[in-house]
Amino acid sequence: MTLLSRRSLLKTAAGTVPVLVAGTLPDRPADVLVTGVVPAALAGLDTVVKTYIAERGITCAQLAVVKNGKLVLARGYGTYMTPAPPGEQQFLARVQPTSLFRIASLSKHITATAILRLVQDGKLSLSAPVTTLLGLSTAGDSRLKDVTVLRLMQHLGGWDRDVSGDQLWLDHTISAVLDVPLPISQSDIVAYATPRPLDFAPGSKMVYSNYGYLLLGRIIEKVSGMTYEAYVKQKLLTPVGISRMSIGHSLRAESSASEVGYYSQYTNTTVMDESRAVVPYPYGGFNMPNQGANGGWLASAVDLVKFSGVFDAAGPVLNAASIATMVAKPEIGMSADGSWYGCGWYVRQVTGHLNTWHSGSMPGTYTYLARLQNGITYAALFNRREETGTPDYDVLSARMNEAFGKVTTWPTTDLTSQYF
Template sequence: MTTLSRRNLLRASAGLVPAVALGARPAQAVLAPVVTTSGTAPAALAGFDNVMKTFVTERNISCAQLAIAKKGKILLARGYRYSDGSQALPSVTPTSLFRIASLSKHITAAAIMRLVQDGKLSLSTPVTTLLGLSATADPRLKQVTVLRLIHHLGGWDRDKSKDPLWLDHTISASLDVPLPISQDDIVRYVTARPLDHDPGSKMVYSNYGYMLLGKIIEKVSGMSYESYVKQKLFAPVGITRMRIGHSLRSEAEATEVVYSSQYTQKSVMDDSGSTVPYQYGGFNMPNQGANGGWLASAVDLVRFSRVFDAAGPVLNAASITKILAKPEIGISADGSWYGGGWYVRQVPGNLNTWHAGGMPGTYTYLARLQNGFTYAALFNRREEQGTLDYDVLSPLMNAQIGKVTTWPTTDLTSKYF
């Protein structure tokens, strides 16, 4: 942290305002921004709490959350509001809802494995068979299996052909369909075009591939993607708040935070051509669905992460092993690999897993590390032009783990569910 940012944080904590000289006409007070918190942060875990306060202060992030669990017990649950108090903004609680972006992917992978576990789906089945897709535009589409979709091995490269989840206007014009477009429109557009490389040849992150997994879940289960996940994954572990989000601020859930972005975009919700805040109507949130459409709180995410720790009511041991297994292309140069909705790395005696998420107005991070340590951090703003690096959050948090001398024993789970 720079000297200036430390000074600003100290001033914010103290609530300092500029002094007024004796005999001078009082100037209008300038309110210093301050971080207000809610929830529970034990003294033994104050280092994590301080990392979050500094992080949001330096980046001017108005809403954030942190939850920490160890060996199944939730030990810290915090909401953060950074504001100068000039606006009447609601507080952020440990159960406020945030868009979690790509942290949705491990949920989708778990839903796929639950269908496999129940004998309703095979990971080797081609997507063309499951969804009735034509391979006329590219016969290689028949080689795209469920397992390859999970591992981002489907053959699409957004750096070459762009990400179709963010091409609403292009797809609308190409298919001559009105806005908002549907997931079926996206599938029709992409299926009519060739793949960018051979399926299974290399890992290239694909939001579209995970959107297809959501379509597969619906086709095989006979339920909507959201309903299936709620019934088969969330209900068995007592999670009730999580749901698919909406695009517009007027559609937000009662406990959902307000998202922030400095950018505007032409609306994808209608054909008016109007310019809107990027985070509210500049992309289609329900279409993100299985790829990045869920709302959750940090405590929800650390609670759900437990289904990957050991066999339970959601996944058995074989399903967990398969989600975390190395893909057919092996490991990357840094020793990690992409499993089912998780980046994975082997460390002595443990598999560390993690994932980040981002979209306009959202940055999220979830990690499961050695010694049973899990944390989720959610923010209502992502890194944009002129802001500081957000990727430093992970090493900052990891550095605090070794500084904890005594871990709290009080489990906060029942307090926030």
């Protein structure tokens, strides 16, 4: 089915709802349809998300909240057209609490957990150089030997995307420089980056690096002898009862049956083949499988809050020492605002607790996950990110924090068994 730039209308019990084909933008926010459970005591949280998506023209969203280990809120917002191969019929579906979203950089704490599990099992050292583990040459910059596993996890590796570009988003450049066809592979990305000088001395400062997490994924594969995805599923997800998560695909026709559609006002020249065709940015404008350990996972909000329980106490995935390593201050200390980047999480000390959080962003995706004081964990997922003309997306956390502060009584019913 070809992508359309118009809306059709569907009559439902809730009224007339815009039906959107993936890759297009709505003329106005949809009259939101909802699924799942929001107890009356938590209605303020539901209102925050409804207001947020209406302001931004977001058509698919999720919210899940855990309090003291219990899933107390699980909500889906909006509708999407189910994926289908060309020529096959698409159907309108409501976003469920279990629908899948691209989670972008919320993948990073999953990758960091996999690394720490390998360390915990005695198969890897945090001080091991990436050059030794992956057989990388230091001819381009002798400082590459100083890039360790821990420095990769804490974004201290020496790459600055504002200086030399983000290697995960240079497909056309890498294809031309290496004289290899599109789509390029992760091996091509590494072959392009390795001979180039680092942008700063490893360990001297924190600069966010998607490429560093690509390297971590390849280390996981080299050390475990498994694919990155298979290792994460076997060692991290299955032990805690999570089965829906997987690495996503680039094209809409390849999407999971329960995966929402993604929307962007932008297009891009495809990186999936040599046609140079202009495509909706979320569908072929970047290579989703290459994102892998950096930002490639599909998950639901309930999956993410359930997985976050791994960090609450020692269990089948991580022991206490590994959890402590994940949130430890890096060698450069904390930033000016009192926070620091641990292993896949931003971290801040509050009275009696370490708050941890992360956001994710790619064309067609904005996500946020936070573990707060008072036993609160929440995940919010959206099928659009901030673009020209859209309101600030970063206001979400402040609005949610304000709403949490107004909750006077918490539900005691645990919804976990409804979704796992």
